[in-house]
Amino acid sequence: MGVPGAGGNLQSAINFNNAHADVEIPFFNQDIFELAQTIMLDPNVIDPIFGISYNQALDSDQNVGVNGSTQPSANFTSMQSSPRPITRPGRQT
Numbered sequence: 001m002g003v004p005g006a007g008g009n010l011q012s013a014i015n016f017n018n019a020h021a022d023v024e025i026p027f028f029n030q031d032i033f034e035l036a037q038t039i040m041l042d043p044n045v046i047d048p049i050f051g052i053s054y055n056q057a058l059d060s061d062q063n064v065g066v067n068g069s070t071q072p073s074a075n076f077t078s079m080q081s082s083p084r085p086i087t088r089p090g091r092q093t
Contacts, residue, residue: 010037 008016014033017024040047043054050057
């Protein structure tokens with residue numbers, strides 16, 4: 001059978017896990033996979049979940065590392081501590 005999802009993409013792994021949920025994800029959901037699937041791949045596009053782009057996050061991180069800034073970046077003022085609530089309980093064993 002090989003490795004399920006090998007040669008596929010994240011969506012094919014999500015689909016496989018859903019089709020075999022009792023074996024593949026008996027204890028945990030795949031919230032991280034599903035969240036990762038929504039992340040924008042263009043480094044300049046502002047991600048609606050995080051409110052900043054990948055490149056803006058890199059700039060902010062570099063600024064903190066180089067300048068030692070302890071002030072939160074203006075880019076992060078609207079960011080919530082948890083980007084998305086967990087919407088379903090873990091699977092029962």
